[in-house]
Amino acid sequence: MTKFLLLLFILILTCTVLSKNTKNLPGVIQDHGEMILIPEGDFLMGTSEEEIKKIAREFKKSYKYFLSETPEHKVFLSAYYIDKYEVSNRQYQKFIEAGGYENHIFWTEEGWIWKEKNVYEEPKWWLSGQNKSGINHPDYPVVGVSWYEAYAYAKWANKRLPTESEWEKASRGTEGFIYPWGMEWDINKSVSMGKEIQPVGSIEEGKSSYSVMDMSGNVWEWCSDWYDPKYYISSPYKNPPGPKEGQYKILRGGCGGNSHSYYFRCSNRHWAKENFWDAYTGFRCVKDI
Numbered sequence: 355m356t357k358f359l360l361l362l363f364i365l366i367l368t369c370t371v372l373s374k375n376t377k378n379l380p381g382v383i384q385d386h387g388e389m390i391l392i393p394e395g396d397f398l399m400g401t402s403e404e405e406i407k408k409i410a411r412e413f414k415k416s417y418k419y420f421l422s423e424t425p426e427h428k429v430f431l432s433a434y435y436i437d438k439y440e441v442s443n444r445q446y447q448k449f450i451e452a453g454g455y456e457n458h459i460f461w462t463e464e465g466w467i468w469k470e471k472n473v474y475e476e477p478k479w480w481l482s483g484q485n486k487s488g489i490n491h492p493d494y495p496v497v498g499v500s501w502y503e504a505y506a507y508a509k510w511a512n513k514r515l516p517t518e519s520e521w522e523k524a525s526r527g528t529e530g531f532i533y534p535w536g537m538e539w540d541i542n543k544s545v546s547m548g549k550e551i552q553p554v555g556s557i558e559e560g561k562s563s564y565s566v567m568d569m570s571g572n573v574w575e576w577c578s579d580w581y582d583p584k585y586y587i588s589s590p591y592k593n594p595p596g597p598k599e600g601q602y603k604i605l606r607g608g609c610g611g612n613s614h615s616y617y618f619r620c621s622n623r624h625w626a627k628e629n630f631w632d633a634y635t636g637f638r639c640v641k642d643i
């Protein structure tokens with residue numbers, strides 16, 4: 355009898371430990387966001403020198419402004435999942451409610467220090483509702499978030515921020531498209547050129563060939579990579595992880611407030627400090643298979 359009770363006790367203890375761990379298993383997606391599988395394989399990343407000279411002439415800019423997009427090169431990526439939509443205020447609210455701003459384990463060391471020092475408990479404008487922020491605008495993309503906050507959210511959700519190459523492949527597909535929908539600029543296919551941001555996934559016609567939404571416009575999206583203008587010259591062919599260090603993090607995709615179509619090309623690169631935030635900067639996440 356004693357032996358039986360002891361076995362029962364061990365069984366109950368094991369179940370309790372397992373059920374606690376299950377909550378944080380890598381397979382559990384905390385924000386319930388829809389994700390799209392991007393199959394493994396090659397795609398064309400960056401822009402050729404000939405093409406950037408053409409763009410520079412069109413917009414009367416120095417071609418050096420676009421030089422970090424060169425050389426155009428082939429990249430192989432293992433399969434991964436990417437969020438179909440930019441992370442919404444509705445999803446971000448779950449992170450706040452789950453104690454995201456109170457739990458050190460979701461944050462980088464620098465991010466935690468930055469947050470504590472500034473006493474941040476939510477994104478900018480979250481409580482005032484300005485710039486379509488906060489719970490009164492549940493379907494809009496979260497804005498006013500630094501890279502630190504995007505990183506912490508992704509970790510809480512059991513996802514991660516995309517590498518720059520993962521972001522670009524999900525946007526332009528394997529056909530070498532300039533824009534998510536094809537080769538020609540179309541102002542009606544993205545939230546762009548001075549428009550206010552819209553609820554995520556508002557423009558169906560602007561989806562990429564993988565059906566990922568808002569890769570062009572609406573809000574800029576944080577990536578995991580540091581920015582190095584010369585990275586493409588020596589980046590590895592397989593699953594490039596991004597530079598080891600840097601001063602700025604990569605942003606991709608352009609935003610409603612931008613007024614030149616070159617920002618909305620899939621290969622356009624942009625960057626900002628980790629603590630940067632504004633009314634047009636958000637993110638989406640990816641997940642390993």
Ligand SMILES: [Ca+2]
Nearest residue numbers: 568571573607
């Ligand atoms: Ca976007």
